[in-house]
Amino acid sequence: MTYRLYVQPEQSREDTGPDPAGLAFNWVLLDAGGDVQAHGEADSRETIEQTLAQNALEHVALYALVPGDEVIFCLADIPAKQARFIRQALPFAVEEQLAQEVESMHLALGSKGETGYRVAAVDRRTMAGWTAVFSNWEHVRLVAMYADASLLPVQGREWVICLGAETALVSSGRGEWLRMAAANLEMFMHTLAMPQEDEVKAEVRVALYGTEDVLNQHVALEGVLASDSTLNYSQETLEVSPVELLAHAHYQHLCDPINLCEGEFAVNGGRRSALRPWRPLIAVACTWFVLQVALEIGTGIYQQQQAERLEDQAMAVYQEFFPSDRRTHAGNVRRVVGGQLRQLDATGQSADFLSLIKYAGQQYASLPGKERVSFNSINYTQSRGELVMDLRADNFDKLSALRNGLVQKGLEADIGSVVNEPSGARGRLTVSGG
Known part of the structure; x- marks a missing residue:
């Protein structure tokens, strides 16, 4: 009334x-x-x-x-x-x-x-x-x-x-x-x-x-x-x-x-207005909502930038190993690499003489101070798929660097019969498929 x-x-x-x-x-x-x-x-x-x-x-x-x-x-x-x-x-x-x-x-x-x-x-x-x-x-x-x-x-x-x-x-x-x-x-x-x-x-x-x-x-x-x-x-x-x-x-x-x-x-x-007593609380709630939305938007933008940066890094690594591949991009690189890994698991790394020589030659060419590394002999055993190289270097670190480079390519590499001499170190590097 x-x-x-x-x-x-x-x-x-x-x-x-x-x-x-x-x-x-x-x-x-x-x-x-x-x-x-x-x-x-x-x-x-x-x-x-x-x-x-x-x-x-x-x-x-x-x-x-x-x-x-x-x-x-x-x-x-x-x-x-x-x-x-x-x-x-x-x-x-x-x-x-x-x-x-x-x-x-x-x-x-x-x-x-x-x-x-x-x-x-x-x-x-x-x-x-x-x-x-x-x-x-x-x-x-x-x-x-x-x-x-x-x-x-x-x-x-x-x-x-x-x-x-x-x-x-x-x-x-x-x-x-x-x-x-x-x-x-x-x-x-x-x-x-x-x-x-x-x-x-x-x-x-x-x-x-x-x-x-x-x-x-x-x-x-x-x-x-x-x-x-x-x-x-x-x-x-x-x-x-x-x-x-x-x-x-x-x-x-x-x-x-x-x-x-x-x-x-x-x-x-x-x-x-029936809402008049609640206006201060509504104002606080609206302010909190705006700040929360702004925080979420800022977090989303930051995470998007981080994701794009990681994608760029992943593609840079992939292009380093597969420079001729132009069809792979950030959206499918995971699928492509996964397929390649599954194929390697099924077939294993190629272990023929030419492949092992190629990998060893690539690592030798990129080795710092390679002029102080010399090959005394190279032997290949087809039945075991092993390439054995007698090496001499001015220090053991160069032999170790050569082995580590082959390991990073997915091969098995091991140094044995290491002898330290006044003029340097010599050893036997055995390389086989992974």
Whole structure:
């Protein structure tokens, strides 16, 4: 069920100083059917919040009714139809009706009538002050802010007056409103019967609202209204507070007020997101997610670079041993090498005389200091597939290097009968297939 809370300050903010805590409010709480559930006069904000808490009410729609004398009614004759162009032309259309610089005013656009768009203008600092007063209340959500006099029930009448002990709220059928001292109302009455320049009226319908005590206090005013034959005067005694009259008029759509919460002072459609309390946690989670994704992407790029580097190294080794192979690449080198190894396992390394001599000659040609290595004799035994070479070198390291090179080619090589002499070393190198 949607509840509506209408709150009207008893006095302006200037009367209480800069501290909004000194404000007192007249208020009424309506349920979804428009029935009054609670009300009060001259109560503090804390009292209203406590009443809502006692009734376990949350997210109540708050309608703030600010003093009408702080909000100026204007008419803007703008031929444009698109909202963007209307907003752009609005300051120029009303600046002649304002007593201060239009740049210092907050303009709220209302409905369009026969004479143009209805506009509410309020000083920006004043609007900011009222926004601060009605923001961050417990259990409520600010929906709209209106000039209080603009909520009078004016349908079917030219003027409506709500009389208070010291002030009077006045509204016309054209949508304009006034808030004035009740003592000045009698002088204002004489202007009500005067028709507009382009109008001829036999009578002007005027409705006067007030509590019995207030009406008795202003008996002279009633006499002024009744004595003017051009005024079709009716009086209605209020059995409720003025703020309840305004609340019922708004609930029953008997008025067309202008919501001041527009532009820079707009509220979130009167709704507070259910995720609002979780926003800090969501922000932390989003930050963590972004960092995690960035870390994963960075790790993936690094690993991809490492894989490409290892592939390049593998191909370099393969090309060293198989320089004439142009069909093998990083994508199939593993399969090609695996096939070659399986073939070698099946057939063994070639162990004929020419193959062994070729391998031995290649290792001898690449041996550092090969000029200090000499062959005394070379013998080949076909039955065993062994090549036996008697070698002499200036040191044993060269013989060992020759043997290691043959082993790395997949052959079996062994040095025997090693004899160390003053001039070097000699030994017998036996080589066979792997």
